Amino acid sequence: MKIRQTKTLKQAKLQALIFSLIMLAITVTHFIVGSVLATKNSLIGIILIVMGFLWGGVTVWDFFYSRKRVKRSFCPACGTKYDYVNDISWDEMNQNASADKIVSEVRMECHCPSCGRTDAYFQKFTIARYDKNKGQWTRQDIVALMRNYFIK
């Protein structure tokens, strides 16, 4: 008999929070070490402070993004975590190409194995961007994109 270990919503939220706190600690470390070095006229100090701002930005973005990601990975009715392989299906409905990007509209369908609830919604994903400097397109693997849209 296979025992399926599923994460609870609480565990997933806690895990996301711990991750955010680690990122916050890295940000703060950059600022503290950067400030100490900057007072000694060290260029590395300035670089660390600039990196601190970048880390800080990513940390804030990740905090909000991971909360939404956790939320959509669980059934809104009973709180069961979706199993990506068995419970989630998606279909690429159409693509919109402009001069600098290609946006794909995907229909997501999440089926809860516990209570039977099915939720379907549309979501847009940028699957390719045109890099003017390089003069080439950078594509994103839509299969990987879908998988990362939910927590494991």
Ligand SMILES: [Zn+2]
């Ligand atoms: Zn459910």
